Amino acid sequence: MTRAAPNPARRIREDIEGRIHSGEWKPGTRIPIEQELAARYGCARATVSKALAELVAAGLVERRRKAGSFVAHPPVHSAVMTVPDLAELIAARGESYRWEARAILRRKNAGGADTLQIDGIHFAADEPFALENRTIELAEVPAAAEANFAAEAPGTWLLAHIPWTSARHVVRAVAATRAEAAALATGSGAACLQLERDTWRGDRPVTHVRQLFRGDRFDLVAEFQAGTGKREGN
Amino acid sequence: MTRAAPNPARRIREDIEGRIHSGEWKPGTRIPIEQELAARYGCARATVSKALAELVAAGLVERRRKAGSFVAHPPVHSAVMTVPDLAELIAARGESYRWEARAILRRKNAGGADTLQIDGIHFAADEPFALENRTIELAEVPAAAEANFAAEAPGTWLLAHIPWTSARHVVRAVAATRAEAAALATGSGAACLQLERDTWRGDRPVTHVRQLFRGDRFDLVAEFQAGTGKREGN
């Protein structure tokens, strides 16, 4: 039980990472077996295994039983995209936001439960920033029926009240209709970024939202650090 | 050394996950200390620690020394977005693609090294699908100077030849200029999705690409499974 380095696992990971980055070990290259790495770095096999597991999580390495560990082939280019709550995003920019509910109505959905429907506009610095059309399943979020969406945007409210979700985003460029263009203070047919988000809790739908941004006022930014698994976002 | 369950770590993780999902443990709730969990589940503390580490990676849990482990507050809504190589994406749809280089020229960049610049069009089913403007830093990818981009799109070629990268994506809705509209066989001013991607190897730039899609023909889709860290993409 000699403690070789302060951070053996990290040292191993960074060493292998370096060899892959530098091109010394190309995609498909077989990485020495764990026992050999353990001997080389003077540590236990479990430590090597942990380092390799982190490299797998980062997408740099593939492991197959019996076969061994290999440098991963450049995969589909994936990125961690941060799609913040809209109101939070605006607040973070040091700007103000307002929520203007334009319609709140209920309707029976297929299961017989109520669905809350809310349409509104987000403002930043007194300029219209985004249109939002949202539905909330009251069966999953009964408290939403009592919430005051004049004081707090539905997205913010939901983020604070819903424990956890899975989500599906669809991003698309669309031309603004005449009504949309008027609401966003731009020209009819202007290019807009449409973000649709379906959110579930477990496998039951919670909310659906469509947000429409003026194309000249909004970007989606995604950063991806390959190899570290480090997440960083807009 | 009694082997309690076939997968203690997994069982622990799913149990805690369930409590968080169900709302039994709300954000900010303190999770019992590892020793207690180890006793409760009848396993070693290292196993509990591993399970908690996975929950941290999934964003469900926060851990602080001395303080303990806590249910994470609903974070910024992040999603793993898969932005595949364009040619690969088209091929996966069972459609064909063609690459038409329109210009290949070199220029000296600030450092004095060569930059390769390529403009082209992607086709799917004989319809123009996307415009692409790309620069490649030859200092980082010297082999690109010899590559035959008539046979293989630059994105595909780079994916196969560059070991690893970090990347930054910017997604924006823009109106097509007259020339762009003509190339995409759509109307002038049509809403298009513009994807810009800067790619680095370490901290040195490798390539920059701007891809312009017809808004009515292309979506970006991002799936996010909160709590599992599972990645699934378009």
Added chain:
DNA sequence: TGGGTCATTATGTCTAGACATAATATGAGG
């Protein structure tokens, strides 16, 4: 009361050894 010091505590990491598992490689039999 204010502030600095120190012991406590819970997580962070590692070790050495063990057994489980799956995929490959090998060899026997047809």
Added chain:
DNA sequence: CCTCATATTATGTCTAGACATAATGACCCA
């Protein structure tokens, strides 16, 4: 030469114990 059962091998996971580290909170002193 092909096929199927078996042995081998490398990863996957776990245990029990140890030491490291950082943040908290209590204690003591000015």
